[in-house]
Amino acid sequence: MSAVEKFPDDVIVLLHNAQVTVSCVPIQMDNEQWQAAIFFVLPKDAACLSDGKLAGGPFAVEFDADLHEHEKGTLIEIGIDIATPIEKSRGTMLFITGHSSSHFDSIKLLSEQKDLSLFIGDEYCQILYRQRIPLSDVMRSGFKQLLDEAVGRDAIIRMTGHYDPDLVFADIVESLQLQ
Numbered sequence: 001m002s003a004v005e006k007f008p009d010d011v012i013v014l015l016h017n018a019q020v021t022v023s024c025v026p027i028q029m030d031n032e033q034w035q036a037a038i039f040f041v042l043p044k045d046a047a048c049l050s051d052g053k054l055a056g057g058p059f060a061v062e063f064d065a066d067l068h069e070h071e072k073g074t075l076i077e078i079g080i081d082i083a084t085p086i087e088k089s090r091g092t093m094l095f096i097t098g099h100s101s102s103h104f105d106s107i108k109l110l111s112e113q114k115d116l117s118l119f120i121g122d123e124y125c126q127i128l129y130r131q132r133i134p135l136s137d138v139m140r141s142g143f144k145q146l147l148d149e150a151v152g153r154d155a156i157i158r159m160t161g162h163y164d165p166d167l168v169f170a171d172i173v174e175s176l177q178l179q
Helices: 009-018 101-110 137-160 165-178
Strands: 022-028 034-041 061-070 073-082 089-095 115-121 127-134
Touching (some): 009 034, 022 089, 022 101, 034 089, 034 101, 061 137, 061 165, 073 165, 089 101, 089 165
Parallel strands (some): 034 115
Antiparallel strands (some): 022 034, 073 089, 115 127
């Protein structure tokens, strides 16, 4: 019997502790080079699952991004739509680059790497599907622009002594839930 392949333990802990089902984090691949990768957990009742399995692939993947400017800091929102069978699977990732080095590193890597690893898993973080998503020059440039704007803006807010990333995160999550 072959072993079931799962997300890396650190990623499982991160997803569990943050109570999220999608995240983009720096990981070290087989060639020992760091790169950003997306880990996406499908709910057990996802329309695209049949008997706990995900059919098809590769899947079309679309990204959208937004910069949220708060008086106490800046947050980058990146949405991902995966064209899974029956209905799209949608996830949103939030990054506060001035608060967490992994947030900064993830966006920086997205602005530099040629492609992105996507891991889709079940509720137990068992890998159901993986694919590489090419990142165009335009996409990388967009990620770099978001990172530069967030870092520059946060540097000015820090100088005023008003930087509060926890408040930024709480306020923006609340406003996103109201939409």
